[in-house]
Amino acid sequence: MDRRDFLSTAGVAAATSIAAATSLSAKADALEHAMMDELDRRVVEPSMFCDIGEEPASYGGDKRPFLQGDDPRLPKMPAQPTLIDFFKLRFAPANHVLQSAAYAQKNGMEEKVILACLLHDIAVGSFIRTDHGYWGAQLIEPYVDEEVSWAIRYHQALRFFPDESVGYEYPEAYYRFFGRDYQPEPYIVEAAEYAQKHKWYMTARLITINDLYAFEPDVQVSVDQFTDIIGRHFRQPQEGLGFDGSPVAHMWRSMIWPNNFL
Ligand SMILES: [Fe+2]
Numbered sequence: 001m002d003r004r005d006f007l008s009t010a011g012v013a014a015a016t017s018i019a020a021a022t023s024l025s026a027k028a029d030a031l032e033h034a035m036m037d038e039l040d041r042r043v044v045e046p047s048m049f050c051d052i053g054e055e056p057a058s059y060g061g062d063k064r065p066f067l068q069g070d071d072p073r074l075p076k077m078p079a080q081p082t083l084i085d086f087f088k089l090r091f092a093p094a095n096h097v098l099q100s101a102a103y104a105q106k107n108g109m110e111e112k113v114i115l116a117c118l119l120h121d122i123a124v125g126s127f128i129r130t131d132h133g134y135w136g137a138q139l140i141e142p143y144v145d146e147e148v149s150w151a152i153r154y155h156q157a158l159r160f161f162p163d164e165s166v167g168y169e170y171p172e173a174y175y176r177f178f179g180r181d182y183q184p185e186p187y188i189v190e191a192a193e194y195a196q197k198h199k200w201y202m203t204a205r206l207i208t209i210n211d212l213y214a215f216e217p218d219v220q221v222s223v224d225q226f227t228d229i230i231g232r233h234f235r236q237p238q239e240g241l242g243f244d245g246s247p248v249a250h251m252w253r254s255m256i257w258p259n260n261f262l
């Protein structure tokens with residue numbers, strides 16, 4: 001459902017609740033709720049990861065069938081989706097990884113590092129935020145060289161640890177995000193120590209060096225800029241991501257149909 005089409009036909013109650021919202025994000029939430037009410041299926045909003053610690057979802061008096069299959073609020077995916085289709089239709093916002101990859105390219109990095117920068121945070125926002133380096137590495141493992149997925153897995157830990165010998169400082173933004181007294185969990189400390197001694201340490205470290213912590217919303221980078229690098233270094237399955245029977249196919253399907261009831 002296109003938001004503009006919806007707004008032009010929205011009922012008085014929906015329009016009033018959107019108008020009454022006092023902030024932009026509250027307006028976006030009100031619009032989303034009004035659009036859901038217009039669907040002929042019930043959509044149970046997924047939480048960031050799972051329902052632990054939350055009240056069980058209340059299904060109330062709504063007797064419509066639950067949503068299974070294409071969510072009309074999302075762009076329809078092709079039957080055999082490619083990585084670029086995911087960038088264009090699902091990864092949102094992709095600007096951070098696109099900017100990081102463009103920065104790595106400008107810095108003259110080799111192609112596998114540019115690819116690693118392009119894919120390093122695809123789990124954030126599109127899949128699962130917590131432990132995003134591990135999830136992100138797993139998503140791409142069957143399709144890239146082991147060094148690329150390894151680097152993405154360990155950028156998760158290494159971004160918390162400065163390495164002045166290569167000019168990587170603790171990100172200023174993390175003081176704001178996590179507080180000055182934040183200490184990473186022991187498993188992160190152990191992973192960083194392991195990675196620092198590994199032969200591929202610099203590949204993971206280069207992800208953190210080219211990671212743009214200061215997001216630049218005005219710089220727009222298109223994934224098309226990386227078509228050749230993706231073609232050379234990402235083994236796109238013929239059946240499409242999500243349908244190749246790989247151990248991670250279900251993870252890609254979950255991004256195609258993120259709001260299925262089950
Ligand atoms: Fe990251």
Ligand SMILES: [Fe+2]
Pocket residue numbers: 096100120121211212
């Ligand atoms: Fe990042």
